[in-house]
Amino acid sequence: MIKENCICIIGGAGHIGAPLGLALSSKGYNVILVDKNKKNIKIINQGQMPFVEEKCAKLLKKMIYKKKIFATNKLDEVRKSKYIIVCIGTPVNNKFNPNLKNFINFFYDLRKHLTKNHVIIIRSSIYPGICNKVFSIIKNYCKNLSYCPERIAQGKSIVELPLFSQIISGQNYKAKLESGNIFKKICKKIIYTKIIEAELIKLFSNAYRYINFSISNQFYMMCKNQGLDFFRIRNLMKDNYKRNINIPSAGFTSGPCLLKDTMQLSKFYNHKFPLCDKAMSINEGLPKFIIKKLSKDHDLRKKTVGVLGLSFKAENDDIRDSLSIKLLKKLKSKKVKTLQSDEYYKNKDNINKNILIKKSDIIIIATPHKAYKNLKIKKNKILVDIWGLIEKK
Ligand SMILES: NC(=O)c1ccc[n+]([C@@H]2O[C@H](COP(=O)([O-])OP(=O)(O)OC[C@H]3O[C@@H](n4cnc5c(N)ncnc54)[C@H](O)[C@@H]3O)[C@@H](O)[C@H]2O)c1
Numbered sequence: 001m002i003k004e005n006c007i008c009i010i011g012g013a014g015h016i017g018a019p020l021g022l023a024l025s026s027k028g029y030n031v032i033l034v035d036k037n038k039k040n041i042k043i044i045n046q047g048q049m050p051f052v053e054e055k056c057a058k059l060l061k062k063m064i065y066k067k068k069i070f071a072t073n074k075l076d077e078v079r080k081s082k083y084i085i086v087c088i089g090t091p092v093n094n095k096f097n098p099n100l101k102n103f104i105n106f107f108y109d110l111r112k113h114l115t116k117n118h119v120i121i122i123r124s125s126i127y128p129g130i131c132n133k134v135f136s137i138i139k140n141y142c143k144n145l146s147y148c149p150e151r152i153a154q155g156k157s158i159v160e161l162p163l164f165s166q167i168i169s170g171q172n173y174k175a176k177l178e179s180g181n182i183f184k185k186i187c188k189k190i191i192y193t194k195i196i197e198a199e200l201i202k203l204f205s206n207a208y209r210y211i212n213f214s215i216s217n218q219f220y221m222m223c224k225n226q227g228l229d230f231f232r233i234r235n236l237m238k239d240n241y242k243r244n245i246n247i248p249s250a251g252f253t254s255g256p257c258l259l260k261d262t263m264q265l266s267k268f269y270n271h272k273f274p275l276c277d278k279a280m281s282i283n284e285g286l287p288k289f290i291i292k293k294l295s296k297d298h299d300l301r302k303k304t305v306g307v308l309g310l311s312f313k314a315e316n317d318d319i320r321d322s323l324s325i326k327l328l329k330k331l332k333s334k335k336v337k338t339l340q341s342d343e344y345y346k347n348k349d350n351i352n353k354n355i356l357i358k359k360s361d362i363i364i365i366a367t368p369h370k371a372y373k374n375l376k377i378k379k380n381k382i383l384v385d386i387w388g389l390i391e392k393k
Pocket of ligand 1: 014036123
């Protein structure tokens with residue numbers, strides 16, 4: 001029997017699903033995290049987070065103790081729950097076209113369990129038009145489909161959800177209304193839109209950020225080629241001049257979302273989106289640029305290069321699509337002796353940051369973990385500080 005107060009989250013053991021489940025369970029819902037990943041299911045049911053996510057570890061322990069949340073791989077659990085929130089991955093293939101096979105197939109599996117009273121909420125970031133495609137798959141089983149995109153920064157769900165507006169769109173009034181009622185409990189404000197508007201709001205937001213970062217990365221490369229300090233110039237640009245206040249830092253722009261969603265948008269525009277192509281070649285080209293620049297001045301095969309930070313972003317352990325890893329692999333492929341360290345991502349080849357600094361001739365701060373801010377690096381070492389983490393001081 002369907003329970004009104006129960007929410008099933010599909011992809012519930014993932015980076016978006018798990019924190020969302022915790023936020024909802026803390027507001028009184030009974031949450032079932034459905035996922036294919038048995039390892040993460042086990043970890044979650046033991047009250048541990050499978051990855052770094054601010055404020056989640058304590059909350060998970062509390063919600064497990066109160067029996068407000070559990071994880072399972074059984075999709076038929078959706079039969080018990082009125083609401084089904086879908087947070088599974090929406091990757092692009094190696095030609096940067098959306099690879100939606102797993103996503104679409106999921107709805108063929110799901111519809112066998114649906115009744116007309118369910119409310120299905122898509123939370124994944126999707127290619128425009130996919131909501132309508134999903135509707136055509138499930139409409140004879142259930143018509144209550146909404147699209148409510150996630151816009152938090154990974155690692156910050158619990159902190160950011162209450163601060164942001166939630167975009168709500170849906171195929172019918174019931175889907176919109178009921179989805180809005182759920183998100184009202186955990187978000188600051190609800191904004192109702194058309195489905196296509198919601199799909200574009202999500203992709204435009206990520207593409208806008210991705211392109212913005214590429215501007216600073218381009219400026220950084222220009223400065224490096226001129227022997228100038230981009231971070232000093234950036235500070236001067238912002239000094240008492242409000243139009244420049246939002247110019248981002250340079251740095252590795254990577255991870256599982258920004259590039260992927262920019263590419264989904266590009267595909268939507270038949271790949272006639274030159275801004276996005278340029279942004280991609282600048283952002284993805286930064287590791288190559290750094291190695292090329294270092295190679296000009298040094299014989300890298302006679303040096304030890306230490307890479308500080310491997311995750312795709314600061315204070316996180318996720319290495320999906322990390323440019324720090326791309327940099328490390330490129331150095332290794334050139335037979336350069338490398339050392340690696342990270343504060344969050346665990347790997348058998350990692351060493352302590354201070355030992356890395358001691359043993360390396362060249363040190364690259366690839367991920368701006370806070371722990372690197374106050375590092376003492378001797379003058380005889382070559383420091384590449386892509387994020388301006390140390391130079392900023
Ligand atoms: N990570 C972010 O910062 C972020 C932010 C906003 C939106 N998004 C979007 O949210 C979606 C999920 O991203 P994520 O980072 O959480 O990915 P993730 O890989 O961490 O989580 C996805 C989860 O879905 C599970 N899964 C895949 N297929 C399944 C199926 N058929 N049945 C059950 N479980 C299945 C996987 O095992 C995994 O645990 C993507 O569309 C992404 O673009 C991500």
